[in-house]
Amino acid sequence: MEVKTEQFVDVAKKEMQNTRTRQFLRLLPSGISRMRDRAMQSFPDPDAANEYSRAIRAEVIARLPELLEEFEKNATANGAKIVWAKTAAEANAFIVNLARERGVTYVTKGKSMITEEMGLNDALGENGIEPFESDLGEFIAQQLHRPPFHIVGPAINVPVEEINELFLAKANMKEPTTDPVKLGYAARLYLRDKFHHLAMGITGVNMAIAETGTILNVENEGNIRMSKSSPKIQVSVMSLEKVVPTMADAMHLIRLLCRNCTGQKLAAYISMDSGPKKQDEVDGPEELYIIILDNGRTEIYQDVQAREALRCIRCGACLNTCPIYSKIGGYPYGWAYSGPMGQVLTPLLLGLNKTHDLFHACTLCSACKSICPAGIDHPKMFLHYRMLEARGNKRKTGGLIPDKAAKLFDLWGWGAAKAWRWKIAVKTVRPFINRYAKDGVIQKAIAPLDGWFRTRDLPAMSKKTFHERWAKIKNGE
Numbered sequence: 001m002e003v004k005t006e007q008f009v010d011v012a013k014k015e016m017q018n019t020r021t022r023q024f025l026r027l028l029p030s031g032i033s034r035m036r037d038r039a040m041q042s043f044p045d046p047d048a049a050n051e052y053s054r055a056i057r058a059e060v061i062a063r064l065p066e067l068l069e070e071f072e073k074n075a076t077a078n079g080a081k082i083v084w085a086k087t088a089a090e091a092n093a094f095i096v097n098l099a100r101e102r103g104v105t106y107v108t109k110g111k112s113m114i115t116e117e118m119g120l121n122d123a124l125g126e127n128g129i130e131p132f133e134s135d136l137g138e139f140i141a142q143q144l145h146r147p148p149f150h151i152v153g154p155a156i157n158v159p160v161e162e163i164n165e166l167f168l169a170k171a172n173m174k175e176p177t178t179d180p181v182k183l184g185y186a187a188r189l190y191l192r193d194k195f196h197h198l199a200m201g202i203t204g205v206n207m208a209i210a211e212t213g214t215i216l217n218v219e220n221e222g223n224i225r226m227s228k229s230s231p232k233i234q235v236s237v238m239s240l241e242k243v244v245p246t247m248a249d250a251m252h253l254i255r256l257l258c259r260n261c262t263g264q265k266l267a268a269y270i271s272m273d274s275g276p277k278k279q280d281e282v283d284g285p286e287e288l289y290i291i292i293l294d295n296g297r298t299e300i301y302q303d304v305q306a307r308e309a310l311r312c313i314r315c316g317a318c319l320n321t322c323p324i325y326s327k328i329g330g331y332p333y334g335w336a337y338s339g340p341m342g343q344v345l346t347p348l349l350l351g352l353n354k355t356h357d358l359f360h361a362c363t364l365c366s367a368c369k370s371i372c373p374a375g376i377d378h379p380k381m382f383l384h385y386r387m388l389e390a391r392g393n394k395r396k397t398g399g400l401i402p403d404k405a406a407k408l409f410d411l412w413g414w415g416a417a418k419a420w421r422w423k424i425a426v427k428t429v430r431p432f433i434n435r436y437a438k439d440g441v442i443q444k445a446i447a448p449l450d451g452w453f454r455t456r457d458l459p460a461m462s463k464k465t466f467h468e469r470w471a472k473i474k475n476g477e
């Protein structure tokens with residue numbers, strides 16, 4: 001998937017003019033939020049349920065290295081093969097080589113954000129292996145070459161007329177129709193055929209349970225289960241924070257995940273795999289590979305504030321409460337993760353310099369924080385990124401603030417450090433600023449400062465400094 005995070009502002013402006021997007025955004029996030037609120041009330045004590053899940057995710061972050069080792073030990077004992085991948089390219093290369101070795105020409109995929117992060121579809125396609133997304137929304141988004149619009153409904157905004165044309169052209173649909181049920185049936189027929197002779201299925205992982213070595217998937221369409229049970233080879237990809245300590249923890253997190261994601265008490269399908277198919281079992285793959293992908297997370301983990309982002313369980317609840325997402329939808333975020341979830345994760349994974357507009361596109365209203373079952377304090381994270389940016393932190397950033405602005409701040413700091421310097425500077429610069437700021441000359445010169453002066457004016461400077469006025473008051477003048 002092409003990274004388009006740097007086009008955030010342009011795409012957001014375009015989407016705000018898109019009548020169809022706006023219609024959807026008026027209904028979708030608030031509708032899912034209402035369903036979520038109703039579902040949460042089915043807990044005897046919703047607040048306690050939230051606190052418990054937040055505590056589980058806090059424990060995961062605190063014990064991440066040891067939990068991963070425990071998971072590896074138990075999953076290996078179950079017969080799974082664990083593959084550690086440092087980068088997305090390494091993970092992609094492993095999958096491509098495995099497919100080539102086994103003569104695989106196509107694979108089916110379950111909906112998984114981690115494989116979008118890796119750009120797996122492109123890597124497979126470039127190597128002559130055709131990937132088929134088997135989740136209906138992902139299948140439509142894949143065929144249209146668009147990023148997901150929403151975590152729950154990746155293509156929910158695509159008009160049925162467009163889907164009709166797409167399916168006639170690419171999904172062997174014979175008769176035109178705009179009936180959603182018939183369109184769904186056409187996709188099912190097309191994809192069902194792919195499962196018949198499937199050699200390799202690829203899925204993500206919702207949770208990896210350390211104490212049992214089990215991987216767990218949550219879904220509503222049954223396509224992940226088909227992708228896991230039909231082929232001889234199953235490849236499941238997880239980012240390393242997907243691990244949870246115990247089965248009891250996983251069971252509680254599922255309850256929160258489903259309620260926050262779709263407003264369901266439980267999704268239609270929960271699949272658990274503890275190793276490949278055993279001798280007396282009917283379904284399941286003969287080989288199970290679990291790829292544990294780092295892709296920069298170890299480095300993120302070194303920063304105690306940034307590592308909080310790894311708590312996320314990808315429920316999507318924060319998207320539905322976010323006043324920004326609710327105006328622009330998922331496309332402007334330009335990559336696998338959208339909404340507050342994306343604003344927290346993407347800067348760490350791609351670097352602050354490529355995602356500047358993402359973590360600035362926030363009112364710091366805390367709606368996302370108040371709802372997050374993983375206990376992420378999104379506004380605090382955005383402020384952390386802004387602080388790193390302001391300090392010119394070069395980690396994965398390649399230079400954060402434009403040079404001119406950084407020099408201006410240096411000069412400012414130097415001038416403000418001594419009272420006499422500040423006094424001379426203010427006396428010299430004040431008339432200049434007062435005269436030119438309004439003419440736009442100053443605004444243009446300092447435009448790289450986040451557009452601050454494009455939408456705001458400098459307050460009029462006092463003719464006298466505070467010290468001068470204070471001296472006057474003290475002297476009773």
Ligand code: SF4
Nearest residue numbers: 312313315316318372
């Ligand atoms: S940040 Fe929190 S609310 Fe948003 S997707 Fe992740 S867990 Fe859910």
